[in-house]
Amino acid sequence: MALRGKYLTGCAGLVLAAMMSSPAFAVDPSRLLSADQNANDWLTNHGSYKSYHYSPADQINAGNVKNLEVAWTHFPERATRGIQSTPLAADGVLYYSGSYSRVYALDGATGKVVWSYAPELDEELVAKQTHSPYNRGLALANGNVYVGTVDGRLIALDMKTGKPVWDTRLVDSKKLTVGFTGAPLAVKDTVIIGSQGGEWPGRGPIFGVDGKSGQKKWEFFTVAGTDEAKATWGGESWRTGGGGGWMAGAYDPETNTVWWGTGNPAPLYDWAGADWQKSGPRPGTNLYTTSVIGLDPDTGKLKFYHQELPHDAWDFDSAVGEFLSIDRGGQKLMVHPNKGGFIFVYDRANGKVQNVWQLTKNINFVKGIDPKTGELIGRRDLSLGKADTPLCPAIAGGISWNSGAYSPKTQLYYKISQEWCMDITVIRTTPILEPMAQLNIGADFKLVAPPDGPARGRLDARDPVTGAKKWEINYKQPPLASILATGGNLLFVPDSEGVVHAYNAETGQELWSHGNGMGHNAGIISYMAGGKQYIAVPAGWGSLVSDEFAALWGEPFKSMAKNTGALFVFALKQ
Amino acid sequence: MGGPPPCLPPPQAGEGGEGPPAPVMWISILRTGAVLVTVALPVACVWAQQSPSAAAKTTAPPPAEASPNDIDGPTLFASVCGFCHQDGGRTEGKGPKLAGTKRSDDFIIARIRNGKPGAMPAFGGAFSEGQIIAILAYIRALEDDAN
Numbered sequence: 001m002a003l004r005g006k007y008l009t010g011c012a013g014l015v016l017a018a019m020m021s022s023p024a025f026a027v028d029p030s031r032l033l034s035a036d037q038n039a040n041d042w043l044t045n046h047g048s049y050k051s052y053h054y055s056p057a058d059q060i061n062a063g064n065v066k067n068l069e070v071a072w073t074h075f076p077e078r079a080t081r082g083i084q085s086t087p088l089a090a091d092g093v094l095y096y097s098g099s100y101s102r103v104y105a106l107d108g109a110t111g112k113v114v115w116s117y118a119p120e121l122d123e124e125l126v127a128k129q130t131h132s133p134y135n136r137g138l139a140l141a142n143g144n145v146y147v148g149t150v151d152g153r154l155i156a157l158d159m160k161t162g163k164p165v166w167d168t169r170l171v172d173s174k175k176l177t178v179g180f181t182g183a184p185l186a187v188k189d190t191v192i193i194g195s196q197g198g199e200w201p202g203r204g205p206i207f208g209v210d211g212k213s214g215q216k217k218w219e220f221f222t223v224a225g226t227d228e229a230k231a232t233w234g235g236e237s238w239r240t241g242g243g244g245g246w247m248a249g250a251y252d253p254e255t256n257t258v259w260w261g262t263g264n265p266a267p268l269y270d271w272a273g274a275d276w277q278k279s280g281p282r283p284g285t286n287l288y289t290t291s292v293i294g295l296d297p298d299t300g301k302l303k304f305y306h307q308e309l310p311h312d313a314w315d316f317d318s319a320v321g322e323f324l325s326i327d328r329g330g331q332k333l334m335v336h337p338n339k340g341g342f343i344f345v346y347d348r349a350n351g352k353v354q355n356v357w358q359l360t361k362n363i364n365f366v367k368g369i370d371p372k373t374g375e376l377i378g379r380r381d382l383s384l385g386k387a388d389t390p391l392c393p394a395i396a397g398g399i400s401w402n403s404g405a406y407s408p409k410t411q412l413y414y415k416i417s418q419e420w421c422m423d424i425t426v427i428r429t430t431p432i433l434e435p436m437a438q439l440n441i442g443a444d445f446k447l448v449a450p451p452d453g454p455a456r457g458r459l460d461a462r463d464p465v466t467g468a469k470k471w472e473i474n475y476k477q478p479p480l481a482s483i484l485a486t487g488g489n490l491l492f493v494p495d496s497e498g499v500v501h502a503y504n505a506e507t508g509q510e511l512w513s514h515g516n517g518m519g520h521n522a523g524i525i526s527y528m529a530g531g532k533q534y535i536a537v538p539a540g541w542g543s544l545v546s547d548e549f550a551a552l553w554g555e556p557f558k559s560m561a562k563n564t565g566a567l568f569v570f571a572l573k574q
Numbered sequence: 575m576g577g578p579p580p581c582l583p584p585p586q587a588g589e590g591g592e593g594p595p596a597p598v599m600w601i602s603i604l605r606t607g608a609v610l611v612t613v614a615l616p617v618a619c620v621w622a623q624q625s626p627s628a629a630a631k632t633t634a635p636p637p638a639e640a641s642p643n644d645i646d647g648p649t650l651f652a653s654v655c656g657f658c659h660q661d662g663g664r665t666e667g668k669g670p671k672l673a674g675t676k677r678s679d680d681f682i683i684a685r686i687r688n689g690k691p692g693a694m695p696a697f698g699g700a701f702s703e704g705q706i707i708a709i710l711a712y713i714r715a716l717e718d719d720a721n
Contacts, residue, residue: 080692127689127696130657199657267653423661427652439654444662542692547658547668563692 026159027090027140029188033253039487040528042089045137045183046403047525049251050325053405054485055526059533060572061488065502065512071534071571072111077102077118079565082540084134086183086403086482086523087567088145090159094527094536096567097135100126101149104567105162108529111569115162122151125173130439131196131544136401137183137248137523139191142211148180148193154209156191166214171195176202182321183248187258187297190217197222197244198263198317201440204243204289206260208300218300222262222288226302234283240440241282242266243289247321247401252334252348257294257303259334261318265289268315268395269443271428273383276311281429281442285310290317292336292344294351304351306374308338313381314365315395316340322403324413328465335464337415341398342369345465357467359460360398360417362450365391382426382443390421394447396545400478403523405485406464410505413464414491418478420455420552422447447548455552459483459493461508471508477553480546481537482523494520494537496549497556500568516568519560521546532571540565647712650705658694663716669694674718682710 027043035041035048039057047053060068076083076098087096092108100121105114126133132150139146144156144165152171157164170193173179178196185192191211197204204222209215222243224230230238242265249260265286272280287305290312294303308318316339324335325348332348341360346353353374367378382391397418404415424445449455457478461470473493481494491505496519502512519541526535542562549557651662660667675682686706689696697706 127691128699130695132695133692268657425662427649429649429653430646439657441653441657444652444656444660446661446665446667544668551660551666 026143029141029186032141032186041091042087042525042527043140044088044185045086045139045248045523046250046322049253051250051321051323051403051406052408052485053403053482053523054407054487056487057526057528057533058487058489059528060486060490060526060535062490062504062511064572065488065490067573068502068512068514068535068570069573070514071569073569074104074106074111074113074567076104076565076567079540080563081134081542082518082546082562083522083538083565083567084181084543085137085538087525087536087538088138088140089525089527089529089536090140092529093159094569095138095140095145096536096538097138097147098538098565099133099135101133101135101147101155103138103145103147103157103162105145105159106567108527108534109532117157117162117164119147119149119153119155119167121149122173125151125177128177129179131178131181134181134543136181139184139186139248141186141191142189144211146184146186146191146193146211148182148184150179150181152176152179154180154184154191154193154207154214156211156214168209168214168216170207170209170216170219171205176200178202178244182246185248185251185258186211187251190297192249192258192260192297194222194245194247194249194260196246196263198242198246198315198319199266199268199439199441200242200244201240201266202243203238203241204245204263206245206295206300208297217298220293220295220300220302222291222293223265223286225288229287232284232287234278237282237284240266241286241289242440244319246319249321250323250325250334251297252325254332255349256296256298257348258297259323259336260293260295261320261323261336262288262291262293263319264312264315264317266440267429268441269313269382269424269426271384271426271442272381274381276313276381282311286312290338292318292346292351306344306346306351306353308342308344308374309340309376313379314340314391316365316393316397320399320401320403324406324464326406326464333465335413337399337404339397339399340365341393341417343415343464343467344374355465355467359415359462359467360393360419362392362419362421362452363398364389364421365393382424384426384428386425387423390448390450391424391445392421392450393418394420394422394548395445396420396447396548400480400545402480402521403482405483405491407485407491407505409487409489410461410485411463412461412470412505414459414461414483414485414505416479416483417458417460419450419453419458420447421450447552457496461505473503473508477549479520480543481520484524484526484535486526492524492535492537494522494524494539496520496541496546498539500524500537500570514570516566518564518566519546519549519557535570536567538565538567645704645708647705647708647710650701651709651712654697654700655709663713664719672713673716675713679710682713683707686710
């Protein structure tokens, strides 16, 4: 891996000097409202409240991207399970997080460290966690950088100095084992973050915290958060129902609604088969797991919900945090991918289903989903014992948590599909009646190739509302990083073998690539520093999905390190 | 301070199978345990037969008083371990294949207890010593197709 960093040039030095001597480069909440128009910065985990993973910047474009080269690199400490975060950038400073919630503020033009922060974590607890110690991103607002920790805290750091402003414990992680790995979302004066969950027995809360004081304002339980929801859990199963909202959602300022996706119910898989309404470990539809929920950011009150998969029996949760605000023919829509491989299109005003289209080819957990109502058609509820044919997609999903991108210029939605299945044997497990430090799963399984070919990945360029496909690119393995579209008619895809690709966003033609020497399971962004455009992507392999790759594809994954990482930043050759 | 439990005849067909609807999910641990004990003992016996010196080699003392629930290795494995050790530990997945492992009992017990940073959680706080021994027994009883 070549390190081709540049030392501070005279020009960049002046910019840095000007920046460091300027007053507080605050990101106030109103600035977040127009982030989608802002070519200079990358202010939220999904680029803006619209979740486009798009930058209008066009200095780097389809005509000159062949001249892109590494400008600088940064190496984080303790990159256990690689780097999984999407960086942020504001006023020429890049912020990113690594494992153990370590946060780095770097000069965007040079990579010079402005500050770094390493919270003291409960290491004994971290050692007990499965989905740990990675961190998937930060939020900026109120002059602070916000980061969650795997031991259950939300921390505010001063953007200028990296000094903690407040440090609030939200989850009793000693009891529940889980904490926070997802990015927070700043909305007005509130910082919102969702707990891990799913197969961990708990109630998956989402929290609203005052951004200035760190005081908890509200807590919404994704499991049995209302009386109506509690009635959808047989017996006492709601106490350990899983849920979780472990990826940052989005915000619709027009209706003052936070959109958030929730995790699967626990236990994963159950033996009730078609009788799931009445028997099994969690009889009922299990609200609000595997759902999209609309919350009031000021109060945490539920405004509406749509349960994408009632009684999710497959771990195809709705926790993907991507919610694209698309206006089409007078309709205000919200587009949300579900892990099962379907894309749901909602009315932004009320969460009512407007369309559902299928991204992933190999799906057999349902025969289909009604595009008008969202109702599941021909659901495949597994019974005790070995399933006669593999379940598709596999547990890792037809869609993973990494985000796609939408370009307002091409009006195309770029989204990665994962094509794989799994042999599964459902096993009756002991009901877990109290939260405890263990997973809650009810099956043995093994990933296998789908019926139509080898296990593989694919990038589709489609209409986000109708799903009409314009072109596709096939990959030997699914790319696991969030991708980026830019105003320069470019699409950047960091792949799993370690190569960053730049494509013509209109046609899919590959225009540039660069090997980073290790797989990507983070997010790629664009920002400006000193009037120059940069593309930044963390490399570093080791997510739970990427852990499946060695068995499926052998090298380079068998030999790929899972305890290292680097931030690569690219710019045009001078 | 005992070693593996004494061997009993295999359970009758139907024992430990599907119970009555909903209420069975919320029965007490005691009743669940009573069902499990009959299912799990033969596994422990397989382990005892295949690895007679296992208990002697174990550095940590066996549980002072194992509850009936402790010894349901297969169920425990499917609840917790199978997420990474796929096909019930019979194949490589997120975690390594366990069937036919050449690792010693001491190693496996220590790995379950302490985990491996960044790869496997430490279950020493979640599982009793009896449960850890039951998981070891389950692993030792797995047939290795490759051999």
